[in-house]
Amino acid sequence: MADGPSNEVLLDIHERMVRIRIFEEEAGKLMENGKVPGALHLYVGQEAVAAGVMAHLSDADQITSTHRGHGHVVAKGGQFKEMYAELYGRVTGYCKGMGGSMHISNFDIGILGANGIVCGGPPIAVGAAFSNKYRETDQVAVTFFGDGASNEGAFHEAANMAALYKLPCLFVCENNGFGEYTSQKRHQAIRDVADRAAGYGMPGVIVDGMDVIAVYEAAGEAINRARRGEGPTLLECKTYRFYDHVGVRGMGIDYRSDDEVKEWKQRDPIKLLEDRLAEQDVLSNDDAAAVHERVRSEAMEAIAWADASPYPAVENLLDDVYYNGE
Amino acid sequence: MAAATDQATREIPYVKAITEGVQQSLHEFPEAFLAGEDVAVAGSVFGIYKGLLAEFGEKRIVDTPISEAGIVGLGVGAAATGLRPILDIMFMDFLGECMDEVANQMAKMRFMFGGKAKLPVTVLMMGGAGMSMAAQHSQSLEAWLCHLPGLKVMMPTTPYDAKGSIIAAVREENPIFVILNKLSLGITGPVPEEPYAIPIGEAIIRREGSDISVVAIGRMVHEALTAAEELAKDGISLEVIDPRTVQPFDTATVIASVQKTHHAMIVHEAVRFAGIGGEIAAQIQEEAFDYLDAPVARLGAPFAPVPYSPPLEKAYMPDAKRIAATARETLGR
Numbered sequence: 001m002a003d004g005p006s007n008e009v010l011l012d013i014h015e016r017m018v019r020i021r022i023f024e025e026e027a028g029k030l031m032e033n034g035k036v037p038g039a040l041h042l043y044v045g046q047e048a049v050a051a052g053v054m055a056h057l058s059d060a061d062q063i064t065s066t067h068r069g070h071g072h073v074v075a076k077g078g079q080f081k082e083m084y085a086e087l088y089g090r091v092t093g094y095c096k097g098m099g100g101s102m103h104i105s106n107f108d109i110g111i112l113g114a115n116g117i118v119c120g121g122p123p124i125a126v127g128a129a130f131s132n133k134y135r136e137t138d139q140v141a142v143t144f145f146g147d148g149a150s151n152e153g154a155f156h157e158a159a160n161m162a163a164l165y166k167l168p169c170l171f172v173c174e175n176n177g178f179g180e181y182t183s184q185k186r187h188q189a190i191r192d193v194a195d196r197a198a199g200y201g202m203p204g205v206i207v208d209g210m211d212v213i214a215v216y217e218a219a220g221e222a223i224n225r226a227r228r229g230e231g232p233t234l235l236e237c238k239t240y241r242f243y244d245h246v247g248v249r250g251m252g253i254d255y256r257s258d259d260e261v262k263e264w265k266q267r268d269p270i271k272l273l274e275d276r277l278a279e280q281d282v283l284s285n286d287d288a289a290a291v292h293e294r295v296r297s298e299a300m301e302a303i304a305w306a307d308a309s310p311y312p313a314v315e316n317l318l319d320d321v322y323y324n325g326e
Numbered sequence: 327m328a329a330a331t332d333q334a335t336r337e338i339p340y341v342k343a344i345t346e347g348v349q350q351s352l353h354e355f356p357e358a359f360l361a362g363e364d365v366a367v368a369g370s371v372f373g374i375y376k377g378l379l380a381e382f383g384e385k386r387i388v389d390t391p392i393s394e395a396g397i398v399g400l401g402v403g404a405a406a407t408g409l410r411p412i413l414d415i416m417f418m419d420f421l422g423e424c425m426d427e428v429a430n431q432m433a434k435m436r437f438m439f440g441g442k443a444k445l446p447v448t449v450l451m452m453g454g455a456g457m458s459m460a461a462q463h464s465q466s467l468e469a470w471l472c473h474l475p476g477l478k479v480m481m482p483t484t485p486y487d488a489k490g491s492i493i494a495a496v497r498e499e500n501p502i503f504v505i506l507n508k509l510s511l512g513i514t515g516p517v518p519e520e521p522y523a524i525p526i527g528e529a530i531i532r533r534e535g536s537d538i539s540v541v542a543i544g545r546m547v548h549e550a551l552t553a554a555e556e557l558a559k560d561g562i563s564l565e566v567i568d569p570r571t572v573q574p575f576d577t578a579t580v581i582a583s584v585q586k587t588h589h590a591m592i593v594h595e596a597v598r599f600a601g602i603g604g605e606i607a608a609q610i611q612e613e614a615f616d617y618l619d620a621p622v623a624r625l626g627a628p629f630a631p632v633p634y635s636p637p638l639e640k641a642y643m644p645d646a647k648r649i650a651a652t653a654r655e656t657l658g659r
């Protein structure tokens with residue numbers, strides 16, 4: 001690991017992952033206890049993907065997120081208070097309570113929406129990348145999407161255009177093996193979504209999505225390539241969601257085995273990183289536990305703040321349907 | 327329509343009535359199959375197809391990739407070549423993903439090709455707000471479909487109608503959409519065990535009344551019935567009409583009612599502007615202008631996407647209270 005990421009980067013990545021995990025654990029409890037309405041698609045298990053990619057991005061770089069978007073927002077710098085407030089449907093939330101879990105995002109830090117429409121993001125990211133190139137900036141647009149989403153026509157149109165115009169864009173496929181309750185082998189005839197890159201004339205790269213350093217390094221290469229003006233990359237991260245499709249325990253649909261879940265949990269991405277950090281004397285187990293504790297209390301504070309926030313006023317319902325001047 | 331015998335009629339929820347409608351349709355037509363996202367192994371995210379995979383097997387209960395355009399296109403092609411597809415596109419908001427297949431292919435194929443194609447396709451989907459599912463999972467888009475010549479559209483509001491609409495739709499030889507309502511899944515009601523079909527294009531009077539005709543679309547039927555109950559206490563009598571099919575539309579039943587009550591109001595959960603309430607109001611004034619004692623009232627959602635925050639979503643959707651207030655206003659009582 002001589003040339004690996006610096007200790008500073010490692011600690012930063014660790015912090016991002018722990019923040020996602022704890023945000024989601026607490027969000028899951030809120031949903032199951034009926035404290036927040038709607039449907040929460042939680043990101044637990046996939047933290048290495050958001051953290052490893054986002055560690056390369058500044059606020060000026062754009063991302064598009066998905067229905068499973070909390071992790072992307074946290075990793076991109078989203079604040080717990082405004083995020084929990086959004087889940088609570090309060091006016092202090094990032095979307096003023098209009099969007100909720102599936103649309104949680106903050107344009108100020110380059111998040112062009114979390115999307116309730118599967119594969120809603122990739123074409124929009126291509127638009128942002130087009131804009132970046134047009135405006136001659138070095139910004140990069142990254143789109144996150146699932147294995148399931150790669151079966152939508154929108155993915156194919158977006159990928160083709162990004163490659164054709166050589167746009168500064170990164171397609172990050174979070175292959176967690178399922179689209180809702182349908183396993184990958186039952187929804188596409190390929191094993192590697194990255195294979196699809198060849199059809200559009202861009203590189204397709206596969207990484208272990210539970211190994212955050214592998215994700216970090218592969219994403220870094222692709223993002224640098226994009227910034228150099230060499231066009232898009234499709235980066236497929238093999239990962240797994242530890243919770244159900246919706247919520248924590250979900251709807252009790254029998255579609256994957258407990259053994260399979262258990263097996264993947266043995267490769268918990270946070271645990272893998274913490275073992276490595278302890279081994280390399282970057283972060284002791286005690287210090288790691290202290291990070292968890294600090295983030296947990298920040299989450300609890302944010303939840304209390306969110307819960308005490310007011311709801312949006314009915315009179316303001318129409319305010320943001322159209323732009324009406326500042 | 328087969329008359330229901332008492333012995334064979336049970337109280338079952340809307341969700342089960344949907345399952346039964348699909349199940350009996352699959353028995354009736356060997357060429358029928360069900361295709362959609364998570365319809366097979368999961369039995370749908372709404373639980374509406376539970377048990378069908380076990381009963382009919384993978385050939386007839388088909389899990390598809392997340393490819394709505396592909397699903398509808400598959401249905402059009404299969405119907406054109408002799409099958410009788412039942413398609414599920416989950417939330418009706420996902421019409422956005424497949425609107426070309428719906429509007430430019432399915433709706434027009436028979437007409438454009440000189441009446442050669444016959445397309446017995448049924449599309450099932452879930453509409454409506456009320457569950458904090460936000461702007462992309464809560465819409466009422468029936469107007470999109472009603473505006474397309476070549477399509478038929480049903481909106482069942484009771485368990486009885488849910489089953490009977492699906493059976494009618496699958497027997498229908500034209501493309502037809504059955505818009506189900508997610509907030510109604512738990513509503514129970516009497517449903518005969520044997521197969522029966524709701525007549526396509528026939529409205530039903532859910533409650534007779536003498537003062538004002540309330541045409542309620544979809545779930546608003548239940549809100550209108552609650553309003554009618556409430557206003558009856560003050561001696562105000564609402565006639566509640568459930569069109570059941572919104573394309574074709576049963577104008578005659580509405581006109582006959584307005585000729586009796588001399589007042590009319592339309593309520594739907596879709597946004598008011600360019601909603602089908604406008605069409606119905608126009609038909610009433612064209613055919614019953616001389617009978618009207620007041621302008622036709624229209625209730626619908628404000629011109630905004632569906633908000634997530636519970637108090638806003640509640641204010642967004644028309645309800646019994648607002649139906650009652652609008653009825654009073656129209657009647658001046």
Ligand SMILES: Cc1ncc(C[n+]2csc(CCOP(=O)(O)OP(=O)(O)O)c2C)c(N)n1
Nearest residue numbers: 068116117118146147148149178179180420
């Ligand atoms: C256009 C569209 N079709 C269907 C759905 C319903 N849906 C929500 S999440 C999901 C599965 C998505 O799978 P994938 O892209 O692999 O992401 P994951 O949930 O695994 O993170 C589906 C089918 C939707 N929201 N939008």
